[in-house]
Amino acid sequence: MNTCLAPCPVVFDLDGTLIDSAPDIHATVNAVLRIHQIAPLTLDQVRSFIGGGVDLLWRRVIAATGLPAEAHRDLVASFMTRYHDATALTRLYPNVAETLGVLADRGHPLGICTNKPMRPTKALLEHFRLASVFAAVIGGDSLPQRKPDPAPLRAAFSLLGADPVKPLGLYVGDSEFDAECAKNTDVPFLLFTRGYRKSDPSEMHHTARFDDFADLPGLIEQQSEIARA
Numbered sequence: 001m002n003t004c005l006a007p008c009p010v011v012f013d014l015d016g017t018l019i020d021s022a023p024d025i026h027a028t029v030n031a032v033l034r035i036h037q038i039a040p041l042t043l044d045q046v047r048s049f050i051g052g053g054v055d056l057l058w059r060r061v062i063a064a065t066g067l068p069a070e071a072h073r074d075l076v077a078s079f080m081t082r083y084h085d086a087t088a089l090t091r092l093y094p095n096v097a098e099t100l101g102v103l104a105d106r107g108h109p110l111g112i113c114t115n116k117p118m119r120p121t122k123a124l125l126e127h128f129r130l131a132s133v134f135a136a137v138i139g140g141d142s143l144p145q146r147k148p149d150p151a152p153l154r155a156a157f158s159l160l161g162a163d164p165v166k167p168l169g170l171y172v173g174d175s176e177f178d179a180e181c182a183k184n185t186d187v188p189f190l191l192f193t194r195g196y197r198k199s200d201p202s203e204m205h206h207t208a209r210f211d212d213f214a215d216l217p218g219l220i221e222q223q224s225e226i227a228r229a
């Protein structure tokens with residue numbers, strides 16, 4: 001059983017949770033496809049490929065376009081040269097900045113656990129002036145494992161000072177990868193329903209769900225009270 005006595009660590013997913021980054025990922029994928037004279041994919045298609053990190057994104061792009069599987073490595077390399085500063089089309093979801101401020105003021109140690117590689121993750125956090133808010137940032141290339149493996153989330157909680165074997169805290173995310181990861185890590189999962197999930201929320205593992213970041217501080221208080229009871 002997880003307990004949160006002091007303000008508990010809260011770790012966030014990034015793409016589809018704090019930020020709507022699909023338009024930049026979509027534009028960057030299509031820039032690479034253009035070089036190979038492949039017709040662009042739609043925003044909806046690319047959005048549905050996000051969540052498992054860059055390798056999986058490109059396996060899905062290859063499957064959708066008929067590009068040869070052997071090209072995967074070169075396509076990923078070409079994508080990465082453009083991905084690290086793809087910030088122009090990305091937006092914070094409404095009330096994210098305010099809510100992070102409230103949680104930080106209440107003393108919650110805050111972290112990020114994303115399958116996005118570290119370089120674009122850091123670029124986006126700098127871009128939105130959020131880098132100093134997070135005491136722990138784990139990206140998709142920080143460890144050999146990626147979500148839904150519990151190792152990256154455990155590492156984030158550990159950097160925030162929680163017990164790495166039995167993490168004390170909450171995970172906030174949008175996708176099936178996050179839900180599974182929270183389950184595998186044995187931490188309560190708060191599902192943001194306006195991100196890039198593919199299943200109906202009722203079919204996804206979660207402790208509680210929300211569709212507006214303005215509601216998150218109250219939800220976190222509630223979860224802390226339940227854990228204390």
Ligand SMILES: O=C(O)COP(=O)(O)O
Binds near residue numbers: 014015016050175
């Ligand atoms: O980049 C991805 O595919 C997923 O990133 P996320 O873990 O922040 O949702």
Ligand SMILES: [Mg+2]
Binds near residue numbers: 014015051174196
């Ligand atoms: Mg996500």
